[in-house]
Amino acid sequence: MTLNPGTVLPLAFTTYVVYKAMSPSDNIREITWQDFRSTFLDRGLVDRLVVLNRNRVKVFLRNDGQAGSIPGTLGQPYGTTYTFSIGSVEAFERKLDEAQSELGIPGSERIPVSYRDEVNLLGTLIHFAPTLILVGVLVFMAKKGGGGAGQGIFGVGKSKAKLFNQETDIAVKFKDVAGMDEAKVEIMEFVKFLKNPAAYEKLGAKIPKGAILSGPPGTGKTLLAKATAGEAGVPFLSVSGSEFVEMFVGVGASRVRDLFASAKKHSPCIIFVDEIDAIGKARGKGGQFGGNDERESTLNQLLVEMDGFGSSEHIVVLAGTNRPDVLDDALMRPGRFDRHIAIDRPDIKGRNDIFQVHLRPIKTEEDLAKLGQKLAALTPGFSGADIHNVCNEAALIAARHNKETVVEADFEAAIERVIVGLEKKSKVLSPEEKKTVAYHEAGHAVAGWYLEHADPLLKVSIIPRGVGALGYAQYLPKDQYLYSTQQLMDRMCMTLGGRVSEHIFFGTITTGAQDDLQKVTKMAYAQVATYGMDDELGPLSYGNQDNKDQFTKPYSEKTGQIIDNQARSLIGKAFRKTTDLLMEKRADVEKVAKLLMEKEVLNRADMERLLGKRPFQDKLHELLGTEVTPQDEKYINPSDASAPIIPPTTPAL
Template structure:
């Protein structure tokens, strides 16, 4: 800071000298009219000098007295005035001397001169030189590592926020639900730092760190906040992107400063959010652009976590939703010893999360008690993350306030969930009678296939109300909590997805098939290709896997012949499923008509309506929805379930979340 003050003072002095040079010590500037009336007409001019073709210096006789500026107290030895061009000046001077009847041999001599002032030139370029010098100075100070001052303006200092006993975080583990295993592992680190001697006397070493990985919105940062709230040790929180700057060397300097600050407060916890910003695998970009700075920052982090002199009690927690892109050197034991996966919560986890977020809401007395309401919403929201659940509860309260409700009603939850998942109802999008009929039969085909296929996900709700950007209708299903997917389950899922397209063909003819099944066809093509190319579910291709679809790959991992074989087997699998779906819907054509007519009348039907029309599913398997309906009927509190729709399309190898038609 002292250097900066000196730099500012020097700039001010240079500017003062520049002004003094032009205002005090320099000659006096006059106009042509002043020159003629004060000097030329009185015969006081001895000589004129044209300098650089734009300025004329006036040389007076030695006996000339200063009468032009008596108020100044001094008479300048020289005067000057500016001219536009030499030709115009010469013409005006000749005319003036002719008017004064000055003979040609007595006329004022005019000299021409080219001059360059070193001081003036320097002052003209001074601002540019000062600016360049300032940038060079800043770059050198930043690349020097910052030292104790962290570089100019503290550029090399860490931006980590310190939480200690005075600035404790209010979030506790009691506010975190649905991740009991993760909380247990995180609490181990807190115990390590609170009582290190208990472990060290047995020869154990305190783990250096843990990676919190999982999909977005599952609560990685929240559990880190809860760790800060529960721990009685200092907690430093920083984002991975804060290590990257435009100046070279700032990232490593901030890493050094972060760990130096942590060692001062040891035992201590460091949390780096979104560590993939600096922890990506090295050597992929060829060392161009900002990759060198990112690699330098990563190298410094590796050294600080497991280099010489790392015996202090500092634990590093890091969060990311892209653990696959992290450098292997960062993930090895000794740096991040624990890899804690935080996945989407199951039914019991969702119930706990709903209880946390429903607590602050002013709920209506007509709703079930908090535990029962949370269970009901948890059953009907498979695949929801903690952020999704928090958004649903907040949207319900906002909707109740917009509608001037005194309490949050069940309809508020229904509207909020539909808005979060499907989008707002498009009242301006009015379908024609033919389009509405097509949508109804399309969705009825999905519903009947899901009802009579054993391994298909059971239906929760069908709607033909246009919502969002491109959804003219949708069918929502309640998948079981599966972690494996068998071949029959995948085939049933493909058939269920084809139900809408096949229903259009049966009732309107193949020549009248619409574009509404585009999204369905994309889904089943991906599923069939995944089954043949990666999951080994095809007898012709065999038990091989060519890896996931990587957009960075410029060459397919299989030959042209294998690619042709894959195309044939994928087409064969989809064609067989299509024929099977056509046979099923042909047998249940009256059931499809019943569902379609009810949809045209009510626009929205639920599982209870399906049970009334078609009876219970012909499979002796009751899911969570059936259990909830049975308990609700026993208690005599029957109410239509809210129209919940998870956000993700079911993937071939993941637990199925939902089935949503974005076209129909």
């Protein structure tokens, strides 16, 4: 370690001063009054006395040019200084006068006494040490404290927004954002305005002041905001909603003012407030206290600042949130956040576009166009973040096996890893449990095989995975937004297949069907109370029954009993239908279960060999972009990690 001379010299000087202050001098000896009287005063060796700080006396002896030691001092030299303590000056003066009177010393020859005050450096430092430490702590907090940006506590009201320069930091363009074509069309108007505001202003038009980007997590809200700034070529101020909230009262409002003042200096620019629901929640009607009151003052300041924008300031405010339903109405009105842009999970075309973006940096020899289409078909319901995770996991899997390039099997194994977790090779099932799981999953597979509106089966496994999954059946659901009563009934029957199979073949039931029953119960109550599909209750909808913030039910007690009875009746009907189907196909269930116990993993080709072609056209080969045949080894070999994987519509056992 190299020491700076500018640091070493002051440190050495301080150490020397402290050492000299703490270490007593070799020429100073402590004595008592009796020693002073008998050894020095009675012998006439005292030259003068000095009273220091009114509590200590320093004795100066006559030298007269003598060498050697002082008589009666055990060899002490003449240059030694002696001191002794006194209780008070008055008592010392009285005793000294009495002693000199006893010795017969005349008044003109008596020992002179002087008085002097001395400051002890070490004692002074120790005395003021607490004050110095407190001052040092305050200085440190002022420089390094929680104000951010090197401003300490004096800058606690300053905004923490990060400024990205369009020339160096924002390299994201709209070409890097895929799967949200409609959102890009809506937000393109902001880009055009920031690039050429005169074209709008000459016609008297005013650009919307802000836009709310709402949607599920991982759908690309922040990425779209960055792309907007990158396309417009303007500065980009990014801040999180939680950064406005501090323990100090008024800090949030101060940071909002500072943020908009900074934006005006960099105009034209874009402000992006991520997770705005941290400060933008709907205000309560009653009085609020503590943190809620601070949050409301921050929200009020944000409303004031957005109203204060002029048409010539050229500042656009974008905000992202996963919960647009909790935002305050005043925040959402025209004049503040004018545009509400919903960004949902992408459809199959959008997923293909996102895969093409994330496949670019991956080293692979596969045809990216065909690979992206197939992976998009295998990943319904995936967000952009999920797709990025799949591509990264595929590269990690290939590197783990020391491959030169990433192949298709690695991507499909990565999808399986993301959906159902790692294979639990250490979890060994007993023969009885393995048989129960095999018949449970066979019941799901066979029920779905012979139900017209069930999703196409891709894979069924009894290999434990994830946290508690002992087995799972995976299907390929299509992108569908409307469901009929018959489609919902077939889905319920397919979900109940595992429970019914246990009941038929073992005469008893296990806890493995809990997840299935929860899903079926939710579907039944949704049909009765939300979708208005029950004949007795009629075409009435009571909203989402899963709303935990709703403390009162929007219907009477009698209506609640009708809903319970009808939901129970609907589940009973589905249970009986599934029982009749599996009793009829009992031999097929046994064949599938026995092969599962032997091979542990079955795919669609194995199911076709056992049960024949599915009696309904499911267009699976069109979705995957390839014809599924028993000759395709990727589907025949159940131990091959390349078997296609998609999110299971039937929960794992």
